[in-house]
Amino acid sequence: MMKMFSFWRSIASFRVRMALNLKGVVPDELVDIDLLKGKQREDSFRAINPQMVIPALIIDNGPVMYQSMAIMEYLEETHPKPPLLPSDPRGRARVRGLSQICVSDAHPMSVPRVRNYLLNDLKLPNDTMLAWVKHWQNEALRALETHLARDKETGRYCHGDSVTIADICLVGQAVGSSFFEVGLQPYPTVKRIVDACMQVEAIAKSHPLKQPGAPASISH
Numbered sequence: 001m002m003k004m005f006s007f008w009r010s011i012a013s014f015r016v017r018m019a020l021n022l023k024g025v026v027p028d029e030l031v032d033i034d035l036l037k038g039k040q041r042e043d044s045f046r047a048i049n050p051q052m053v054i055p056a057l058i059i060d061n062g063p064v065m066y067q068s069m070a071i072m073e074y075l076e077e078t079h080p081k082p083p084l085l086p087s088d089p090r091g092r093a094r095v096r097g098l099s100q101i102c103v104s105d106a107h108p109m110s111v112p113r114v115r116n117y118l119l120n121d122l123k124l125p126n127d128t129m130l131a132w133v134k135h136w137q138n139e140a141l142r143a144l145e146t147h148l149a150r151d152k153e154t155g156r157y158c159h160g161d162s163v164t165i166a167d168i169c170l171v172g173q174a175v176g177s178s179f180f181e182v183g184l185q186p187y188p189t190v191k192r193i194v195d196a197c198m199q200v201e202a203i204a205k206s207h208p209l210k211q212p213g214a215p216a217s218i219s220h
């Protein structure tokens, strides 16, 4: 019995949704935590994930799983087919490195709690807050473009010709950036790979704007 706490707009939930769909794993229950209404901060969810962020996953009433990278690695270990990590340690290190640029460095600069802190506690004007978010998304995309354009390991996807966790994270990065009107034009290799990923049905159908409750389009 798999229960997933997520929300259409959440990029971290999107990452796990892509991994689940690529592996053909369907959660038995989806629980919407409406980030736009601040539901992640309510006591009922805080009891599940003290960090008050999604996604969170409960399998067979076991202890809650949190952090999209940890959840994706768990899925990789429990559902090895199709593999989402290369078989060699150096390849895995590269895939995890590319992933962490998105997950550890760029995405946290754009999440609601960080934006709210900039606006409400540090009293930054909205435009300044948005400039901060865009700056960090562009920094990450620039680094990703440089790696992907110059590394011989890059193929149709981030690492060779099959989808890995790096592609999941790159697609999440690209879609998340688009919510803040940061486009991929300056990053042609990133764009090429994201476009290739979007041809993969399991990825395309995971898109935030294709989930129940999502609007037709969005910007911050």
Ligand SMILES: N[C@@H](CCC(=O)N[C@@H](CS)C(=O)NCC(=O)O)C(=O)O
Pocket: 009, 010, 011, 012, 013, 035, 040, 052, 053, 054, 055, 066, 067, 068, 069, 103, 111, 112, 113, 114
């Ligand atoms: N590093 C975490 C990020 C989790 C996270 O920040 N999730 C966002 C949605 S994408 C969230 O729930 N934010 C709530 C908030 O910032 O208040 C992961 O990859 O799971």
